[in-house]
Amino acid sequence: MTLEWAMSLLLNNPEALNKVRVEIDAYAGKDKILEESDLPNLPYLQNVINETLRLFPPTALTVPHESSSECKVGGFDVPCGTMLLVNTWAIHRDPKYWEDPDKFRLERFENGDGExxxxxxxxxxxxxxxxxxxxxxxxxxxxxxxxxxFEWRRISTEKIELSEGPGIAVPKVEPLEALYRPRELLHSVIAGL
Ligand code: HEM
Structure with a gap:
């Protein structure tokens, strides 16, 4: 689900998609497939994942918790044994904490704004x-x-619809459809098999 949201957001923001591709080509070797050890060198890719998880957290409401003793949360007295659900989605889009919360903006994670x-x-x-x-x-x-x-692009000039459907992991209402074709790297990797 996170992959589908991330790709949809990138296809709606081609300049960001291009920037990730440039980063990957520059810091993860042009002639080899991506490896786990490359990931620490790809901060922009990391920002894409963070911004995707901010806008579309798979667990929009966390699993239920229960207070094991009387406590105070946000100024409210909570008796022992109360069920507590955290609305992650609302926190991630709260304009008190995020500038332009509904916008896909990768730079916010560059300034430590995701802490x-x-x-x-x-x-x-x-x-x-x-x-x-x-x-x-x-x-x-x-x-x-x-x-x-792969090279990716949208199937039309219209932006990809980003409505969220019901379900535990917040699925897209419209499954993502996109055009893609192999890049040169894939030809050489397959030829070398
Ligand atoms: C994008 C992927 C994932 C997201 C967004 C995610 C998110 C979450 C969230 C929000 C919780 C509840 C935390 C809380 O109530 O405070 C949770 C719990 C949990 N997750 Fe994940 N998770 C992901 C992937 C995984 C994976 C790959 C595993 C295992 C390999 C995993 C194992 C668990 C387990 C076992 C719990 C229950 C922990 C407990 O209650 O003590 N999750 N996850």
């Missing part, structure tokens, strides 16, 4: 997602490989 509790796609604390690092590596490697190996 703290306003960016929580994997939850946080002791029950935060234990798969965070694995997920970031898997998404980085797959998205980076799709960009490195």
């Amino acid at each position: 703290g509790f306003k960016f929580i796609p994997f939850g946080f604390g002791r029950r935060g997602c234990p798969g965070t690092r694995m997920a970031m590596r898997m998404v980085g490697l797959t998205l980076g490989s799709l960009i490195k190996c």
Whole structure:
């Protein structure tokens, strides 16, 4: 799902797509497929994933938690045993914390603007997602490989529809359709097999 949102956002922002491709070509070797060890050298790709997870967090509402003792949250008294759901989607789009929250803007992650509790796609604390690092590596490697190996463009001049449908992992209403063709690299990789 995150890959589909990321690719849709990039196809709607071709200059960003081009910038990621330039970064990958420059820092991940022109003649080889993408490897996990390349990922730390690709901060712009990382920003794409972060901005995708900010706009379309797969877990829009975190899994339910329950207070194990009486506590205060945001000034409210919460009795012991209360169910607590965190609305990640709303926090990620709150104009109090994000400038132009509905805009796809990769630069916001360059200034450390994604730090703290306003960016929580994997939850946080002791029950935060234990798969965070694995997920970031898997998404980085797959998205980076799709960009490195193929040329992508929209099927029409119209922007891709970005409506969210119901479902636990916030699917796109319209599945992504796009045009792609292999880049030179893929020909040489296949020829070398
Ligand atoms: C883009 C991918 C992923 C996202 C956005 C994501 C997000 C989340 C979120 C928001 C939670 C709830 C955290 C909370 O309630 O505070 C969670 C829990 C969890 N995630 Fe992930 N996750 C992803 C991938 C994975 C992967 C790849 C694994 C395993 C390999 C994994 C394993 C788990 C487990 C076991 C929990 C429950 C942790 C607990 O309750 O103690 N997740 N995840």
